[in-house]
Amino acid sequence: MQRAEAETNGTPHEAAAGRRGRAIVVTSGKGGVGKTTTVANLGTALALRGARVALVDADVGLRNLDIVLGLEARVRNHLLDVLEGRVELDDALVRDKAVPSLFLLAAAQAREKDEVDLARMRAVVEALRDRFDYVLIDSPAGIEHGFRAAVAGAQEAIVVCTPEVSAVRDVDRVVGLLGDELRPQLIVNRVRPHLVKRGKMLSVEDVNAILRLPLLGVIADEPEIIIATNRGEPIARRDDGATSAAAYRAIAARIAGEDVPPPSVEVKTGFLERLGSLLGGRRA
Amino acid sequence: MIALFRKLFGTHGSGATAKERLRLVLMTDHLALAPEMIERMKQELLEVISRYVEVDRERTEVNFDRQDATLAMIANIPILSVERPAASPPQPAPQNGPSRSARRRKRSAAKASPTG
Numbered sequence: 369m370q371r372a373e374a375e376t377n378g379t380p381h382e383a384a385a386g387r388r389g390r391a392i393v394v395t396s397g398k399g400g401v402g403k404t405t406t407v408a409n410l411g412t413a414l415a416l417r418g419a420r421v422a423l424v425d426a427d428v429g430l431r432n433l434d435i436v437l438g439l440e441a442r443v444r445n446h447l448l449d450v451l452e453g454r455v456e457l458d459d460a461l462v463r464d465k466a467v468p469s470l471f472l473l474a475a476a477q478a479r480e481k482d483e484v485d486l487a488r489m490r491a492v493v494e495a496l497r498d499r500f501d502y503v504l505i506d507s508p509a510g511i512e513h514g515f516r517a518a519v520a521g522a523q524e525a526i527v528v529c530t531p532e533v534s535a536v537r538d539v540d541r542v543v544g545l546l547g548d549e550l551r552p553q554l555i556v557n558r559v560r561p562h563l564v565k566r567g568k569m570l571s572v573e574d575v576n577a578i579l580r581l582p583l584l585g586v587i588a589d590e591p592e593i594i595i596a597t598n599r600g601e602p603i604a605r606r607d608d609g610a611t612s613a614a615a616y617r618a619i620a621a622r623i624a625g626e627d628v629p630p631p632s633v634e635v636k637t638g639f640l641e642r643l644g645s646l647l648g649g650r651r652a
Numbered sequence: 653m654i655a656l657f658r659k660l661f662g663t664h665g666s667g668a669t670a671k672e673r674l675r676l677v678l679m680t681d682h683l684a685l686a687p688e689m690i691e692r693m694k695q696e697l698l699e700v701i702s703r704y705v706e707v708d709r710e711r712t713e714v715n716f717d718r719q720d721a722t723l724a725m726i727a728n729i730p731i732l733s734v735e736r737p738a739a740s741p742p743q744p745a746p747q748n749g750p751s752r753s754a755r756r757r758k759r760s761a762a763k764a765s766p767t768g
Contacts, residue, residue, distance in 0.1 A: 533674045540678055544685070567665025574671050578678060 389420075391493045391503040392623070393522035393550070397538030399509030401530045402557040402587070405597060407506040408436040409604040409612075410526075413620035415470035416604070419501040422461065424493070425475035426518035427508035428484055434474045437464060438600020448476040451488045457495055466605055471500070481514030493521025502623075511545055525550035526584060530558045531570035536578055543579065554581040555619065558589040585619035587612050672721065679723050683716055690714060697727060706733040 394407045407423055415421040425433035428448060434440040442462045449455040450473070457473075464470035473496070496503045507518035519525070525546050529539040539554075546552050556572045563569035572586050587593075590612050596603035604616040621628040683690065694714045701707055708730040715726045 531670075533670050533677065536674055537677055537681065541681065564667065567667045569665075569667050570670050570674070571667070574667070574674075578674060 389422075389497040389500045389502055390524060391497055391505065391522045392524040392526055393426075393505040393507055393519050394526045394528060395507035395515065395518060395542055395546075396528045396535070397509065397511060397542040398535045401528050401535050403509075403528050404432045404436050404506055405593065405602075406526075406528050406555060406557060406587075407433060407504050408602045409616040410620055410623070411470055411502070411504050412437075412464075412467055412602040412604040413616045414502050414504075414623065415464070415467045416617070417620055417624060418469070419624070420469045420471075420499070421502045421504065422471045422473060422496045422500040424473045424496070424503060424505045426484070426489075426505050426514065428475045428479055428481045428514060428517075429477070430508065431475040431477040433506050434462070434472060435600060436597055437470075437472055437602065439464065439472050439474075440600070443472075443474040446474045446476045447492070448479055448483065450492055451485060457492065457499075466601070481508060481512070481517070484514070484517040486517055486520045489517050490521040511542060515542075515545075519546065519550070522550060525552040526555060527552050527579075527581065528555050528557050529575060529579070531556065531560075531564070531572070531575055533570075536570070536575055539579060543581065552581055553584040554579060555584050555587065557587045559586055560589045584622055585615055587615050676718060676721070676723055680716065680718070694727075698729070701729055705731045706735070708732050 394403050394410075396403050404425075404427075411421045411423045423433060423437070424447065425431060426447070427433075431443075431446070434443050439462050444462075445455040445460040447460070450457050450460045460473055461471040462474065464472065473492075493503055493505070503521075505518050505522055508514035527539050527542060527546075529535050543552050554576060556575055559572060560569055564571045572583070576583055588611055590603075590610070592610055593603050593612055596606075603610055603613050604620075606613045618628050694712065697714070698707060698709055698712060711728075711730045713728040715728075717724050717726050
């Protein structure tokens, strides 16, 4: 899948070797389910595999992806500068500090989502596909113009859902809007295995019994993700066996076409829980 | 003692409640997003009922309503006359609850619940 493994220190141009990259929009409908964190981590994990990756923050007016990546101090130009022709694409791309084949195209902070021209957005994504193996587009919440702009140039979609009624409902709606062409795949985020085990949270199976999408991966709700985000260092950079880092890398491998089984987020049943389920007669 | 354990470990967690609420809210959403299907359903319903009694098509209303754990289709079909031309005599349909169907016949509103 990777065609530019040896060129991780080159300029974005050097990746262009005939084949075009894949543009994938990451969306959810509902806000706060972890889209931006997902984009930062998947981008990091894909880039660590040797691919050249561009992350596009399409949440115009609410720039966030730079913070999660720890690149906020380096952003000089943004997506609207490029869309409106003030700045060349290459001058707006910010290279990641830790992963040299990862680049960010930040959102404008002081502008409105409605200002994004769909045709120009498509053209920018096309230009990025010439330079990168993967173009991950971080969609704003909602299903209005900002969402349509984020989807405009994409050929594939990843939907992020948390195990909550509201999040599943919104993903259901978004999948209807995306249509079959983008072949949306599902990431279930913020799963708390202990709560699922005790029947106090929707399980991944419950969620996908409703959504019926190809399951790309499951991310457990870990405090380490919050700590990593506080520092602006996506957890996917870590290779010390952090559960969610491994999960992000497994998802990256699946995106790249490898046949990797989704890692388990189940909890080992403790003595007390076994006793409880015995006495309470719970279903598995 | 067993009751205490059941309480502690939760036989019926809020996850099940979430699942049930999700199922109902999505049914409602999907119906709301398919107005042409509902209109078709209404027309076919009227067609069937008109074989037996004369109904007021203009004042017919079809709505969906949440009733506890079920989503119900509520059809309000005013009946103008029970005198139908002898062309299509009502056939005795198989009934599973005579008292209920008798009650239903008396009223001018027909209720149908697609979900159990």
